[in-house]
Amino acid sequence: MTVRTVVTGVAVAAPNGLGTEDYWKAVLAGQNGISELVRFDATGYPSRLAGQILDFEAKDHIPSRLLPQTDVSTRYAIAAAGWALEDAAVGPDTLPDYDMGVSLSTAQGGFEFTHQEFQKLWSKGPEYVSVYESFAWFYAVNTGQVSIRNAMRGPGIALVGEQAGGLDVVGHARRVIRRGTRLVVSGGVDSALDPWGYTSQLSGGLVSTVDDPARAYLPFDRAASGHVPGEGGAVLVLEDAGSARDRGAPKVWGEIAGYAATFDPRPGSGLPPGLRRAAELALADAGLEPGDIDVVFADAAGSTAGDRAEADAIREVFGPRGVAVTAPKASIGRLCAGGGPVDLATALLSIRDGVVPATAHTSDVPEEYGIDLVTGEPRTLAVRAALVLGRGRWGFNSAVVVTAG
Amino acid sequence: MATMEIDDLRRILVACAGEDDGIDLTGEIEDSTFQELGYDSLALMESAARITQEYGVVLPDEAVSDAATPRTVLAAVNSMVTAAA
Structure with a gap:
């Protein structure tokens, strides 16, 4: 085992x-x-x-x-x-x-x-x-x-x-x-x-x-x-x-249940970017289906091209508005290597307290993105499993699934 | 050039390498080895560079090994300072 x-x-x-x-x-x-x-x-x-x-x-x-x-x-x-x-x-x-x-x-x-x-x-x-x-x-x-x-x-x-x-x-x-x-x-x-x-x-x-x-x-x-x-x-x-x-560890915050990383194909190859594949592979690694995920912590590039590509990946995996999505990093900036771990910590806090924080200042999400972004106020939501996404410049894609364990 | 006193060495050590939480540098430290005082070879290299900047003397490596003591460093520095005067 x-x-x-x-x-x-x-x-x-x-x-x-x-x-x-x-x-x-x-x-x-x-x-x-x-x-x-x-x-x-x-x-x-x-x-x-x-x-x-x-x-x-x-x-x-x-x-x-x-x-x-x-x-x-x-x-x-x-x-x-x-x-x-x-x-x-x-x-x-x-x-x-x-x-x-x-x-x-x-x-x-x-x-x-x-x-x-x-x-x-x-x-x-x-x-x-x-x-x-x-x-x-x-x-x-x-x-x-x-x-x-x-x-x-x-x-x-x-x-x-x-x-x-x-x-x-x-x-x-x-x-x-x-x-x-x-x-x-x-x-x-x-x-x-x-x-x-x-x-x-x-x-x-x-x-x-x-x-x-x-x-x-x-x-x-x-x-x-x-x-x-x-x-x-x-x-x-x-x-x-x-x-x-x-x-006798005093508490278990949750489990690192799944992980996967992919690279984007060479620019100009016509192949799709690798983020969707990273998400799917991490879910498979965790033995979960998209329907088991309660919230996605997005990489949240903050550029129109980057956001659109991520929205596409999330929509393709979960269906249109198929899962709550959030980006708490909107209130702290992109922390490079610190970004993913802060999102993991936030996902574990969401699991603990049954609440998903909002994407701080975003209010006008294009309809065609097809994502259910948590904006304005935090959303009360029982979270058993969360998917955390991260992208590095020049084509690194990584995904981690955390569960209540 | 001024000679170097034990308080000068304390100041340089703390500025260059901090001080170990468990060791009282204000006490009688002249005959303790730098190892006993919580300083490793990098801390001593950094301090030796500062001594060169302040006193214009270049200490030989063995004078600032972790087996050396504040007393031996002061003697080495001050003999070179005096010789240069």
Whole structure:
């Protein structure tokens, strides 16, 4: 019999809420985490908005020894991992160190830290560059720091896959558990809101230039104009269901029941995009039919082409207006590797509380999309199973099915 | 160039590498090894670079190994500072 992978701990660090419950309250209240950049003066930039975490005081959450060696994104990862393990009641002695692994995703690395070191390099010289730059920039650093800090010597991986990577890494963590590791800390965070990181995101050409925080990121709206970059993410504690029961895990949030990833065909091939196939394969992996899914957490590109393609995929799998669809990321922006894990956490909260949050600012969904988007107010809905979708630029598609377990 | 005192070294260590939650750096630390004080080789490399910037002396690698102590570092720095004067 296949090992079941359950979620026993959840932690969110999002622009509209630090910590799972603060985030959840903010999302249900429609509190907007998108605001004008305060990290630097963005006057003159074509876009000036971001989903920023404004209430994270690093020294309150990160040991002094780690402060000089960590980028802001790594600090979010370390803090969120700590909260998730606390939620799961896992300490260093709960399981043998080799039975605990770390699978985290990041797509951007340590932009802000590296920007500071570049400034030293160019203004003062190479001898002023921090020795910690050697790893603080690096995609694997979050996995490494979390593994060291929590004495987790089981399999460790860093997965980079733009906005889809945060789902892929959870799929990978499930494989690690099936191969015999009892517990894996998984999820992802990103942050690149220093001038260099932000400019890099703008140069992708998909960021909205609308400067009203309530109108810039309108997924599935007729007025969709692109997205707003955000920072943060979520960390989940995943466990072998039997092992979680044996150790007396205080709660089970739900089960990672299905996962699949596909690539889009080569542009110009005339073949359909791969998102629908990812959704269908994830459902099949979970042993579920479309009718078993209560809500879809959409990737929500926020561009007309991207939204239309996703609406097509959802409609083709579930039928016209066949399932509730939502995009809570409308109130925090697109978090790159953090986006999928935050959606997974939100899906688990929807399962727990029987309510689906709204897509914050969207109001005018084209009829031909044929999707039942939750807008305005949260929708009371018993949720037993949710499908979470993610797309990375240049054709990554990933889908995860979470169930009440 | 000024000589280096123990408080200067404390300040540089904390600025470059933070301080271990379980260790009191304000106490008598002169003869503790850097390993005992919670500093690894990277922390010491970073601190040695800062010492070079502030005092104009380049410490040999063995002077800042994790088996070294604040006393030996201060002696090495100050002997070079004095020799350069």
